Amino acid sequence: MNKGMLIVVSGPSGCGKGTVLAEILKSDKIFYSVSATTRSPRPGETDGINYYFLTKEKFEKLIDEDGMLEYASYCGNYYGTPKKPVEDMLEQGKHVILEIEVQGAMKIMEKCPDAIFVFILPPSLKELQRRLNKRGTEAEDVIQKRLSEAAGEIKQAYKYNYAVINGELEKAVDDLKSIIRAEELKTINSQNNIDEVLENA
Amino acid sequence: MNKGMLIVVSGPSGCGKGTVLAEILKSDKIFYSVSATTRSPRPGETDGINYYFLTKEKFEKLIDEDGMLEYASYCGNYYGTPKKPVEDMLEQGKHVILEIEVQGAMKIMEKCPDAIFVFILPPSLKELQRRLNKRGTEAEDVIQKRLSEAAGEIKQAYKYNYAVINGELEKAVDDLKSIIRAEELKTINSQNNIDEVLENA
Numbered sequence: 001m002n003k004g005m006l007i008v009v010s011g012p013s014g015c016g017k018g019t020v021l022a023e024i025l026k027s028d029k030i031f032y033s034v035s036a037t038t039r040s041p042r043p044g045e046t047d048g049i050n051y052y053f054l055t056k057e058k059f060e061k062l063i064d065e066d067g068m069l070e071y072a073s074y075c076g077n078y079y080g081t082p083k084k085p086v087e088d089m090l091e092q093g094k095h096v097i098l099e100i101e102v103q104g105a106m107k108i109m110e111k112c113p114d115a116i117f118v119f120i121l122p123p124s125l126k127e128l129q130r131r132l133n134k135r136g137t138e139a140e141d142v143i144q145k146r147l148s149e150a151a152g153e154i155k156q157a158y159k160y161n162y163a164v165i166n167g168e169l170e171k172a173v174d175d176l177k178s179i180i181r182a183e184e185l186k187t188i189n190s191q192n193n194i195d196e197v198l199e200n201a
Numbered sequence: 202m203n204k205g206m207l208i209v210v211s212g213p214s215g216c217g218k219g220t221v222l223a224e225i226l227k228s229d230k231i232f233y234s235v236s237a238t239t240r241s242p243r244p245g246e247t248d249g250i251n252y253y254f255l256t257k258e259k260f261e262k263l264i265d266e267d268g269m270l271e272y273a274s275y276c277g278n279y280y281g282t283p284k285k286p287v288e289d290m291l292e293q294g295k296h297v298i299l300e301i302e303v304q305g306a307m308k309i310m311e312k313c314p315d316a317i318f319v320f321i322l323p324p325s326l327k328e329l330q331r332r333l334n335k336r337g338t339e340a341e342d343v344i345q346k347r348l349s350e351a352a353g354e355i356k357q358a359y360k361y362n363y364a365v366i367n368g369e370l371e372k373a374v375d376d377l378k379s380i381i382r383a384e385e386l387k388t389i390n391s392q393n394n395i396d397e398v399l400e401n402a
Contacts (some may be wrong), residue, residue, distance in 0.1 A: 119388070121398050157395050162386045165394060175386055182383030185363045185376055187320070193366060194358050197322050 002192050004029075004090040005183055006112055008098045010105050011120030012150030014132045016166045020120060021097060023173040030180070031089055033098040036062070039077040052082060070100070070107035081108070095180065102156050109159075116183050117160040118176065123167035125151060203393050205230075205291040206384055207313055209299045211306045212321030213351030215333045217367045221321060222298060224374040231381070232290055234299040237263075240278040253283060271301070271308035282309070296381065303357050310360075317384050318361040319377065324368035326352060 007030075011017040025032055036052040038059050047053045054062070059078045062068050071080025081098060089096050098108065098115075105117060122128035128150055132143045157163050162179050166172040183189060208231075212218040226233055237253040239260050248254045255263070260279045263269050272281025282299060290297050299309065299316075309316060323329040329351055333344045358364050363380050367373040384390060 121395065124398055151399060154395065154399055158388045158392060160388055162383065163388050163391055163395055164386060165398065175382065178379040178382040179386060181376065181379040182363065185365060185380060187359045187361055187364050190364055191359060194322065194355065194364055197325055197366065198352060198355055 001093045002184070002189055004092065004094040004096060005180070005189065006086060006090060006096050006098060006108075006115035007180065008100060008105050008108055008112075008115050008117045009120060010100060010102050010118075010153070010160070011166075012122070012128065012153045013146055014128050014135075014150070015120050015122045016131070016169065016172070017099065017120040019169060020164075020166060020172050020176060021099060023169070024176055024180075025097065029093075030095045030097060033081055033086055033096050035079055036068075036071075036082050037077055037079045039079075052085075054078075069098075069111055070104045072104065102153050102159075106159065116162070116179065118162045118164060118179060119154075119157040119160040120172070121154055121157060121163060121165050122150070123165055127167075202294045203385070203390055205293065205295040205297060206381070206390065207287060207291060207297050207299060207309075207316035208381065209301060209306050209309055209316050209318045210321060211301060211303050211319075211354070211361070212367075213323070213329065213354045214347055215329050215336075215351070216321050216323045217332075217370065217373070218300065218321040220370060221365075221367060221373050221377060222300060224370070225298065225377055225381075230294075231296045231298060234282055234287055234297050236280055237269075237272075237283050238278055238280045240280075253286075255279075270299075270312055271305045273305065303354050303360075307360065317363070317380065319363045319365060319380060320355075320358040320361040321373070322355055322358060322364060322366050323351070324366055328368075 009017060009021060024030055034048060034052055036054050036059060038054055038056045041047065041053050045051065056078070059080070062082060063071060067083050069081040069083050069086065071078055081100070086096050100108070108115060109117060122131065125147060129143065129147055132138065132146055164172050164175045187194065210218060210222060225231055235249060235253055237255050237260060239255055239257045242248065242254050246252065257279070260281070263283060264272060268284050270282040270284050270287065272279055287297050301309070306318060310318060323332065326348060330344065330348055333339065333347055365373050365376045388395065
């Protein structure tokens with residue numbers, strides 16, 4: 001059995017990465033990395049599903065023990081990616097999807113240079129604006145702020161291994177599937193398969 | 202427009218790479234690299250289709266001018282891959298498939314480290330033996346020689362970027378398509394696409 005792969009996915013708000021990932025996660029070989037946080041669970045949130053809900057002491061102990069792939073502090077609470085559950089799934093040959101913003105992804109790139117980094121883009125800023133307007137939940141100035149943030153993030157896409165443009169959902173899903181399959185077929189990830197061909201004489 | 206990609210494909214005799222490539226070449230974006238040779242055309246062979254038929258002088262001039270990606274001498278004739286037609290197609294954004302044995306592929310790896318190197322394997326040596334027997338064209342000792350050659354080649358598969366196991370044709374074709382698509386989606390190959398997203402504001 002070959003080890004699983006860590007797939008780090010970023011993309012600006014409104015690019016549709018949640019919808020793309022929901023399709024990808026239908027595979028029984030691909031799992032979502034659950035984040036840890038020190039904030040309190042909201043009604044309906046389950047520990048280990050929405051987040052690992054940790055005390056501040058436990059979270060800081062994990063930081064000290066190098067037990068976090070990355071973490072950040074936001075509004076007085078910690079948020080981060082615990083290393084152990086990710087490593088356990090990879091050892092079992094499962095792929096792990098980690099959805100995270102650009103800064104967090106860059107931290108993971110330092111710790112896990114072998115992970116696969118995928119940036120999901122809208123087909124154009126104009127289309128992103130249209131999608132954000134369509135949501136109808138945000139004021140015009142908030143949308144302008146999001147668009148300018150998106151442009152800033154997209155300018156960093158070149159730091160990722162792959163860029164998937166989400167124009168049509170089905171094509172974007174196929175593209176991400178192609179990336180995952182191609183990575184599986186890399187000789188550095190499939191030496192076991194090559195050895196099996198030779199053994200089966 | 203992004204530049205095309207050079208895709209170098211090797212695999213032992215009987216692994217079915219010809220059949221896999223025939224399916225891939227149905228794409229109007231993927232072309233086959235035509236080799237050059239100094240041997241005489243056989244009946245039915247057309248210059249520029251089966252081979253570029255060159256004089257010894259012309260071939261040696263190309264070697265001197267660094268106009269060959271690789272070449273070798275076999276039974277008193279030269280065989281090789283002229284650089285110019287490959288580069289022209291890549292400039293036009295077309296992908297070029299170059300089918301070649303391991304030694305030739307290694308020479309190309311030195312000159313074109315950015316090319317994509319794919320090794321096609323049979324599912325097992327036992328299955329390869331079955332396929333070679335089925336052809337019924339070769340004596341048992343020839344088949345044994347081919348099997349031992351195949352094992353030697355497969356041991357070098359790790360030098361390639363990707364390994365595709367041709368158990369079922371359709372799956373192998375999909376795998377090669379995934380590799381090509383994933384390579385197109387690499388940020389180093391698609392910076393133009395990312396720039397377009399930003400320009401289209």
